[in-house]
Amino acid sequence: MRIYTRYVFFGVLSLFVRCLLVLFALTPVFVIIQTSFQGYPASLGIKAIPYKAPELLSIFIPIFGVIAIAYRFSKMRANNEIIALKAMGIAPWRIIAPIYIMMFVVSLANVWLTDLSAYWGKGMFRNTIINGFESTIISQLKKNRTFALPGNKYVIDVSAVTEDNVLINPVFTCKKEDLNISAERAEIEVQNNDDLGPIVVVKLYNTEANTPNAVAALPQEYPIELPINDFFKSFRIDPPASKSKEALATLDAERQNYHRTLAAQASFALLSGNLFETSHQEWRSREWREREFTRRRNGYRLLAPRAWATGFSCFFFAWLSAPFAICYNPEELKTKYRIPEIPTPLVACVITLAPYFMCFQIALHNAKSGVLPPLSIWLGNLVLGLLGAYYLKKAH
Numbered sequence: 001m002r003i004y005t006r007y008v009f010f011g012v013l014s015l016f017v018r019c020l021l022v023l024f025a026l027t028p029v030f031v032i033i034q035t036s037f038q039g040y041p042a043s044l045g046i047k048a049i050p051y052k053a054p055e056l057l058s059i060f061i062p063i064f065g066v067i068a069i070a071y072r073f074s075k076m077r078a079n080n081e082i083i084a085l086k087a088m089g090i091a092p093w094r095i096i097a098p099i100y101i102m103m104f105v106v107s108l109a110n111v112w113l114t115d116l117s118a119y120w121g122k123g124m125f126r127n128t129i130i131n132g133f134e135s136t137i138i139s140q141l142k143k144n145r146t147f148a149l150p151g152n153k154y155v156i157d158v159s160a161v162t163e164d165n166v167l168i169n170p171v172f173t174c175k176k177e178d179l180n181i182s183a184e185r186a187e188i189e190v191q192n193n194d195d196l197g198p199i200v201v202v203k204l205y206n207t208e209a210n211t212p213n214a215v216a217a218l219p220q221e222y223p224i225e226l227p228i229n230d231f232f233k234s235f236r237i238d239p240p241a242s243k244s245k246e247a248l249a250t251l252d253a254e255r256q257n258y259h260r261t262l263a264a265q266a267s268f269a270l271l272s273g274n275l276f277e278t279s280h281q282e283w284r285s286r287e288w289r290e291r292e293f294t295r296r297r298n299g300y301r302l303l304a305p306r307a308w309a310t311g312f313s314c315f316f317f318a319w320l321s322a323p324f325a326i327c328y329n330p331e332e333l334k335t336k337y338r339i340p341e342i343p344t345p346l347v348a349c350v351i352t353l354a355p356y357f358m359c360f361q362i363a364l365h366n367a368k369s370g371v372l373p374p375l376s377i378w379l380g381n382l383v384l385g386l387l388g389a390y391y392l393k394k395a396h
Helices: 001-037 042-047 049-078 081-087 095-132 133-144 229-235 241-272 278-313 313-327 332-335 344-369 374-395
Strands: 147-150 155-158 171-174 179-182 185-193 195-207 208-210 215-218 221-227
Touching: 001 049, 001 095, 042 095, 042 133, 049 081, 049 133, 049 313, 049 344, 095 133, 095 221, 095 241, 095 278, 095 313, 133 147, 133 185, 133 195, 155 241, 171 185, 241 278, 278 313, 278 374, 313 344, 313 374, 344 374
Parallel strands: none
Antiparallel strands: 147 155, 155 171, 171 179, 179 208, 185 195, 195 221, 208 215
């Protein structure tokens, strides 16, 4: 029995490791393609490979676990090994148990990977993009002769770009103010501003400004500073799950200070008779900031439950896929219901991924909005646990 258990265990482990090796080999390709579709040069994609690897691993490890387990047990079922084991009085759970133990250990590692990708991976990737944003702009201008900054508020058009990255005959357009600034040449540089964050500095030489009502000559060297924080909103960096309590305490203190400031401003406005300060238009931005506090607080409360629930999806994927692969018989379905024969690993992926991600996304959306408690993020794992218990009973 021990020999057969080791045979099954190492069969699953070897296929699982081979899938991971293929992922490691393809990770550079995935990252470069992703960054290229987002408009970044390939050089940035190469630099970002180490920072995107934890995210890719945390996503694909559960899927590779399903593929390896479903393939191994489907082969056993096809070779009538399960029937032989039952005939000898050996219950299927005895050969499945070591796989569960392995995936439990893998789940602990995946919790760490999920947390690592959420703060270290995203943070380093964001820094890489900021530091390489200048080369991204230059690359786009060389290729398309135009570049629109985030939000399409500002557009830069050029006739050519020299080898020294000098823009020839640039035209800077501000759509919001209906303003065009043309120059003989220009230089672009990305800098970090303490107040505004990352900014694009466009240095124009021999410039002329055009508006619908007037034309004006500007100084020979005219710098324009453009904040690009809007572009990096999608790169929101959360603290690690282990520091979520400290982040919540800091956020609550910030919120209390903000409320005290609002109360002082409102009191002063009422005492001075300046009712404009208490108008709906003036308080709209304050309402938005209050909603932002709530959103961030819900996000911080989700950090630890989300890391553990996502990490332990490995175990629950294995919990369902192993007994399902034993019970699923594509030949019988083809004969009885005339359903085309579909490989067991593919069906196992669908039967696990579909309910998990549907329940996970529903729980995540409602937990972020505060409708459901943070622990509801385990809903997807709970559904897989119930399905796995049903198929495990059916396998016996």
